[in-house]
Each structure stands twice: as structure tokens, then as C-alpha cells.
Amino acid sequence: MTTSSTTPLLSVRNLRVxxxxxxxxxxxxxxxxxxxxxxxxxxLIGESGCGKSLTALAIMGLLPDRATVSGSIELNGTExxxxxxxALCTLRGARxxxxxxxxxxxxxxxxxxxxxxxxxxxxxxxMDLATAKARALELLDRVQLPRARERLDNYPHQxxxxxxxxxxxxxxxxxxxxxxxxxxxxxxxxVTVQKEVLALIRQLVAEDGMGLLLISHDLGLMRDQVxxxxxxxxxxxVESAPTQELFGMRAHPYTQGLFAARxxxxxxxxxxxxxxxxxxxxxxxxxxxxAFAERCAYVQDSCRQTLPELERVPNTGRVKxxxxxxxxxxxxxxxVRCPEWEKLEALK
Amino acid sequence: xxxxxxxxxSAQRAFKHRSFGxxxxxxxxxxxxxxxxxxxxxxxxxxxxxxxxxxAASAQHWFGTDxxxxxIASLLLVGSQNSLLVGFIAVGIGLGLGVxxxxxxxAQRGWVEEVVMRAADFTFAFPALLSAIxxxxxxxxxxxxSITAIGIFNIPVFARITRGAANAVWSRDFTLAARAxxxxxxxxxxxxxxxxxxxxLIVQATVQFAIAILAEAALSYLGLGTQPxxxxxxxxxxxxxxxxxxxxxxxxxxxxxxxxxVLGLNLMGDGLxxxxxxxxxxxx
Numbered sequence: 279m280t281t282s283s284t285t286p287l288l289s290v291r292n293l294r295v296x297x298x299x300x301x302x303x304x305x306x307x308x309x310x311x312x313x314x315x316x317x318x319x320x321x322l323i324g325e326s327g328c329g330k331s332l333t334a335l336a337i338m339g340l341l342p343d344r345a346t347v348s349g350s351i352e353l354n355g356t357e358x359x360x361x362x363x364x365a366l367c368t369l370r371g372a373r374x375x376x377x378x379x380x381x382x383x384x385x386x387x388x389x390x391x392x393x394x395x396x397x398x399x400x401x402x403x404x405m406d407l408a409t410a411k412a413r414a415l416e417l418l419d420r421v422q423l424p425r426a427r428e429r430l431d432n433y434p435h436q437x438x439x440x441x442x443x444x445x446x447x448x449x450x451x452x453x454x455x456x457x458x459x460x461x462x463x464x465x466x467x468x469v470t471v472q473k474e475v476l477a478l479i480r481q482l483v484a485e486d487g488m489g490l491l492l493i494s495h496d497l498g499l500m501r502d503q504v505x506x507x508x509x510x511x512x513x514x515x516v517e518s519a520p521t522q523e524l525f526g527m528r529a530h531p532y533t534q535g536l537f538a539a540r541x542x543x544x545x546x547x548x549x550x551x552x553x554x555x556x557x558x559x560x561x562x563x564x565x566x567x568x569a570f571a572e573r574c575a576y577v578q579d580s581c582r583q584t585l586p587e588l589e590r591v592p593n594t595g596r597v598k599x600x601x602x603x604x605x606x607x608x609x610x611x612x613x614v615r616c617p618e619w620e621k622l623e624a625l626k
Numbered sequence: 627x628x629x630x631x632x633x634x635x636s637a638q639r640a641f642k643h644r645s646f647g648x649x650x651x652x653x654x655x656x657x658x659x660x661x662x663x664x665x666x667x668x669x670x671x672x673x674x675x676x677x678x679x680x681x682a683a684s685a686q687h688w689f690g691t692d693x694x695x696x697x698i699a700s701l702l703l704v705g706s707q708n709s710l711l712v713g714f715i716a717v718g719i720g721l722g723l724g725v726x727x728x729x730x731x732x733a734q735r736g737w738v739e740e741v742v743m744r745a746a747d748f749t750f751a752f753p754a755l756l757s758a759i760x761x762x763x764x765x766x767x768x769x770x771x772s773i774t775a776i777g778i779f780n781i782p783v784f785a786r787i788t789r790g791a792a793n794a795v796w797s798r799d800f801t802l803a804a805r806a807x808x809x810x811x812x813x814x815x816x817x818x819x820x821x822x823x824x825x826x827l828i829v830q831a832t833v834q835f836a837i838a839i840l841a842e843a844a845l846s847y848l849g850l851g852t853q854p855x856x857x858x859x860x861x862x863x864x865x866x867x868x869x870x871x872x873x874x875x876x877x878x879x880x881x882x883x884x885x886x887x888v889l890g891l892n893l894m895g896d897g898l899x900x901x902x903x904x905x906x907x908x909x910x
Contacts, residue, residue: 340805343735364810371808378806383799388821397817398807449807 285355287489288314288337288457293349295329295336301562306332308513308585309349316456319483319490321500321521323536324510327558330493333510334459337491338376339366354456372402375450377479379462381442385434391418391445392430398452417448421478440471444478451482457489464499476503497540501525509533512559512569514585519612529591529614531622532570568615576618588613639901646897652890660710663703671696671704671857689879692862693869698876701857702883708769708858709887712842713835715773720780720834725827727781728788729819732796733811743789746782754779754841762850772851776841780834787830791823825902832895836888843884859884 295307307329314320322330335341337351339358351358353373358366378384385394395417396410405413411430418426421444434442443463450458460479464472480503483490492504500507501521508518509530517530528534535554545551556573565571568581580586591612616622641647668688675695683690689698727746731739752760758775765771795801796819804814845851846860854861859880866876 338806340802367808367810369808370806376803376806378799378803380799384803386800386804386818386822389817397804397809401808401813446803449803 284315286313286352287316287318287354288312288491289350289352290333290337291350291352293333293336293347293351295332295341296346296348297342297561298344298346299562304561305564306345306513306561307336310510310515311588312508312515312518314457314489314491316489317484317487318506319480319492319504321504321507322491322493322510323495323497323500323507325495325558327561328510329513330495330510331461332513334376334461334491334493337459338370338374339363340370340376368402371398371455372453373455374457374459375453375455377443377446377450377458377460377463379465381439381446381466382434384446385442387434390431390433391437395445395449395452398449402453413452414448417452418445420451420482421445421448423448439467440475443467443471443475447475447479447482451486454486455488457491458483459491459493461493462495463492465494465496472499479503497537509536512564513561514569514615515588515613516570516615517613518588519591523612527591527612527623529612529619529623530616531574531576531618534622535573576616576622578617580617586615586617588615589617589619591619636901640897643897643901645893646901649890649893649895649897652886653894656706656710656887656890659703660706663700663707667697667700667703669697669700671700672855673697683875690873690875692865692876693873698862698879701862702859702879705857705859705862705880706883706887708846708852708856709839709842709884712769712773712776713838716776716780716838716841717831717834719774719777720784721827721831724781724784724786725788725820727785728790729792729815731785731789732792732819733815739789742785746785749778750782750786752779754837755844758841758845758850759848767850767853769852769856772842772845775845776838779841780838783834784827784830787826788823791826792819795819795822825898828902829895829899832891832898836891836895839884839887839891843880 290310290312293307293310294305296303296305310329310333312320322333324330332341332345336345336347337358339361341347347359349359353369358369361369385391392411392414395414396405396407399405399410399413400407415426415430418429423429423441423444429437429441434445437445443466447463458479463479464475467475476499479490479492490504492500494500504521506519507521507524508515509524509532510516511532517524517528517533519527519529524533525537528537532554535552538552539554541551554573559565559569559572565582567583567585568574568577571577571581574581591614641650673696675691677695678687678691679693679695687697687699689702691697692701727742731742754776757778758772761771761775762768792815801814801818804818809817842851842858843860843863846858847864849861849864851860852858862880863877863884866873866880869876
């Protein structure tokens with residue numbers, strides 16, 4: 279799939295995660311593939327339980343003990359899946375970092391914030407406490423925390439949600455990692471603060487030339503923040519494309535449903551929003567084939583039996599693929615996991 | 627400077643809390659009397675004064691004398707040393723072994739947790755008194771044996787409570803965030819989990835302290851604890867039993883001492899539970 283000669287920053291191949299539950303062994307990720315270069319920004323979109331966060335945790339090696347991983351995750355050409363927890367500890371925080379959804383609970387209430395920023399610096403760069411504190415101040419300035427010097431000794435409860443998320447970002451960026459995974463970083467924040475925080479993440483990622491994997495269920499956020507989007511449903515990627523292309527074309531029935539369900543300005547009062555019929559199937563009820571089959575208007579018998587392959591959608595030329603010419607190959611291509619997509623396209 | 631100020635602030639807040647204030651005052655009284663009795667007591671505790679036996683309370687003998695003419699006040703003062711010693715060492719054993727075991731179980735999960743917790747269940751099945759009697763049967767009665775027995779009983783108590791509280795901390799996002807920052811389980815246990823379970827442990831320690839004092843009194847009452855001539859509240863109760871009808875006050879004094887010590891520790895523990903609750907301390 280890739281033609282790039284350099285080693286990708288992050289390469290995920292056929293990532294499968296099985297969870298041991300009271301219902302037996304369940305496959306929660308059914309083969310996720312993607313590849314990122316430095317500077318790439320990738321969005322991961324889908325509803326709760328589709329496997330977005332699981333993908334992120336699998337990359338970080340933070341899955342619960344009852345999960346088994348198969349497939350390959352390579353960071354800068356190093357395979358991560360067989361690594362011991364000790365070996366992964368030297369990479370987490372240093373080469374790959376993560377921002378969590380809830381800034382209210384992701385900081386330890388008992389430590390002042392400078393100490394929590396200093397921790398990865400002491401751990402990975404061997405800084406002494408004084409140097410680390412000075413660096414913590416620089417980092418807080420960098421994430422534009424107002425009156426950073428006074429805030430150093432504050433405890434998490436003395437900060438607002440947006441301020442705490444800025445602190446989380448400064449912790450994640452402390453050691454200048456190669457890749458930043460942001461798992462719904464703004465879901466818990468006010469709408470006005472969301473934009474600021476995301477813009478900040480975008481800016482810092484661009485400055486340091488990191489890769490950004492942004493996880494969200496907010497379509498509007500994705501459009502402005504990432505170059506490429508993957509849509510997940512039922513533990514599998516159902517569509518992936520450059521952002522403009524995906525927003526313009528929506529080849530998969532689920533993606534179409536997702537967009538149709540968005541509230542829009544100018545709707546008449548009392549208009550019911552469109553919904554996707556049915557419910558997300560419980561993980562222990564996932565069919566052998568496409569997890570969307572039961573809710574899909576275009577379902578074929580074959581969809582129920584086997585998970586359709588990802589098919590390449592040729593560039594129709596209707597949408598500008600990307601402003602960037604140097605996008606890595608899978609980024610510039612449009613893939614969809616639905617055998618019916620051509621018929622759907624003809625219906626439009 | 628700011629730490630001194632915040633210390634003063636929390637001290638003020640602590641003593642405004644009624645049950646903590648009362649409890650801490652009683653515990654202070656206990657500690658002070660034990661300390662004072664190390665250097666001074668109204669009469670030497672070993673002094674027998676048969677002509678003066680079973681004397682009523684007077685200026686010479688504040689609480690009177692017992693069947694051998696020993697000064698009750700002196701016996702009570704020196705007896706408090708015993709209670710405190712047992713409390714400190716038994717709780718120390720419980721904290722020193724139980725907390726690491728609980729933290730280990732919580733950090734490792736899986737079979738390690740299973741083994742530690744089942745072992746705790748097994749130990750817990752033997753009440754302190756029963757294991758003390760068992761140990762006495764083997765090693766003979768004495769203070770060391772009773773302290774050891776009560777200490778062993780404390781290990782599963784602290785192991786369980788630590789594991790329970792630690793599991794709750796492990797399920798919070800900041801431990802996941804710490805792992806994402808590259809911390810090992812042991813770093814996280816030390817820096818994040820232990821400080822967050824400390825308040826629970828402090829409260830439990832005061833409760834266990836009270837239980838240890840009660841258990842020591844019970845053992846001494848049965849003749850399995852502190853041996854004569856060392857005074858102990860439990861033994862005083864035992865000796866008072868035979869004079870129940872001639873001198874009922876002999877049983878009342880050590881009884882009050884035990885009850886007061888336990889009450890003080892429990893009140894203090896109750897107060898600490900409120901004061902150390904971060905949700906309450908945030909309301910400044």
C-alpha cells in the first residue's frame with residue numbers, strides 16, 4: 279500500500295485486540311491498518327464502543343491484562359507488540375505520549391502541577407528537580423497558560439478544565455515525543471475552550487513536527503484539525519480518506535448516516551434529526567460479517583457472512599485530495615469497506 | 627513559609643472539628659501520662675503496703691489502693707505505657723507488612739493478588755485472641771507474645787483495606803496518565819497510589835490502635851498478656867474481680883481508663899476521616 283521509501287513514523291498492520299470477558303473471548307478490534315509519517319495528522323472517528331480508544335491504548339501498550347493483541351505496531355521501525363512492559367515504559371512519555379479525555383481526573387489531586395510536568399522530564403531525560411521545574415515553566419508558557427509562574431505551585435483543583443487540559447498537554451509534550459495521541463481531548467470542555475485547545479494542539483504538533491492521532495466523535499472538529507480521517511464502526515475501519523474527500527464523498531453507508539444525523543443551522547424548529555435505525559450491536563452480538571449490516575439499508579447477504587474487504591475508491595477528481603503533495607500514500611487514498619459503494623455513488 | 631501557614635491553617639481547622647478535638651485531647655492525655663510515668667509516678671508501682679490495703683480515695687492515694695496496698699493512680703499511669711506500647715508495635719506490624727502486601731496485590735493483580743488476599747483471608751479467620759492463646763500455648767504467656775499475636779491479626783486488616791483503596795486509585799485516570807508518561811507500576815504505586823490511600827490508612831490505624839489496646843487488656847485479663855509485677859489495665863481488672871463486693875471501685879478505674887483510651891482513639895479516627903477527606907478539605 280505504501281510507496282514511501284522512508285520508515286514510517288507509526289505503522290499499524292492488521293491490529294486485532296481480543297478481550298477476555300464473561301461472554302468468552304471477544305474480538306474488539308477486527309484488523310486496523312494505517313500508517314503515519316512525521317507531521318501527519320490523522321483523525322479517528324466513530325461512536326462509543328467502536329474501538330477508537332482501544333486502538334490508542336493498544337499503540338501505547340496500555341491495554342488491560344485481559345486483552346490479547348495480535349498484528350503489528352511499529353514505531354520508527356521498532357515492533358512494539360512483543361515488548362515487555364519495562365521496555366515500553368522507556369518509550370511511553372518519551373517517544374509517544376497521550377492526552378486523555380478527562381482533564382479533571384487525569385491529574386493527581388495530591389501533587390502541585392509543576393511536579394506532574396517534571397515527572398516525565400526526570401524520568402526520561404534525567405533532569406534534576408530544579409532544572410525540571412524551570413523547564414515546566416517554559417512548557418506552561420508554551421501551552422499559553424496565563425500567569426504560568428504563579429500557577430506552578432497550584433494544585434489541579436485550583437485550575438479550570440481548560441487550564442488543566444493545557445497542563446496535560448504540557449506533560450504529554452514535555453519530552454518532545456514523535457507521536458501524540460489525543461483521545462477526545464476536548465470532550466469534557468466548554469465549546470469555546472474546545473476550539474482554543476485543539477488549535478493549540480495543532481500548533482504545537484506542527485512546531486515539533488510530530489504525528490498526531492486525534493480521536494473524536496465530533497465531525498465538526500475533525501474537519502478543521504486533521505488532514506486525513508478514518509471512520510471506525512464495530513472494531514473495524516469502514517472508511518478512510520483525506521479529510522476533504524471524506525467530507526465530500528462519504529462512500530460508506532455508516533459515514534453517510536453519521537453525517538445525516540448532524541444538526542445543521544437553518545433547520546426548521548421541531549424538525550427531527552435523522553437517525554440511523556437500530557442500535558449499535560453489543561460486542562458479544564457482533565455478526566461474523568459487517569457490524570453495520572443490521573442497520574444498513576443496502577445490506578447484501580454476503581455482508582452478513584464475511585467482513586467486506588477495504589476497497590480503493592478511485593479519485594473522482596470532484597474533490598481536491600489534499601493541499602499537501604508529500605502526504606504518505608495511504609493518506610492520499612480513499613478506502614471504503616463496503617461492496618455496495620459504487621451503487622450508492624450512482625444513486626446520489 | 628507557606629507550608630508553615632498552611633500547617634497552622636489545618637491545625638485550626640482540625641481543632642474546630644469537635645470529635646477530633648475531644649479525641650485528640652484524650653489521646654494526648656494518654657500519651658502524656660505514659661511519658662510522665664516513665665520518670666515519675668506518685669508511688670513506685672511495685673510498692674506493697676499491706677496495712678493500707680483497699681484504702682479509699684484520699685489525698686495520699688488519689689484513687690485508693692488495691693488488695694496489696696499498691697497505689698491505683700500509679701498503676702494506672704504506668705499501665706498506660708503498656709497499652710501504648712502494644713498499640714504502636716501491633717499497628718506498626720500491621721502497617722509495615724499489610725500495606726506493602728496490599729499495594730503489591732493491587733499493582734500486580736492476577737494470581738499475585740489472589741494468593742495475597744486468600745492468605746489474608748486465612749489469617750483473618752483467626753481472631754487476635756485465638757491466635758494469642760495459640761501462641762501462648764507454644765511460647766508461654768508474656769507481653770511479646772501478645773504483641774506479636776495482635777500484630778499478626780493486623781496484617782490482613784491493613785492488607786485488605788490497602789488493596790481495596792489502591793484498586794480504586796488504580797481505576798482513576800491519573801494512574802493511566804502516569805503509565806502513558808512511562809512510569810512503571812512501582813513508581814506509580816509509590817508516587818500516586820500510596821499518597822492517595824494514606825488518609826484511609828491513618829484512619830484505620832487509629833481504629834486498629836484502639837482494638838489493640840482492647841485486645842491487650844483482654845489478654846492480660848486472661849493472664850496471657852503482661853505478667854506481674856508489670857502493671858497492666860487488663861490485669862488490674864482481673865485482680866479487681868475477686869474483690870468485686872468489697873471494693874467495686876478497683877474494677878471501675880481500669881475499666882474507665884480502657885474505655886476512655888478506646889473512645890479517644892475512635893473519636894480521633896472519626897475526626898480524621900472527615901478532616902482528611904479531600905472533598906471536604908476543599909471547602910475552605
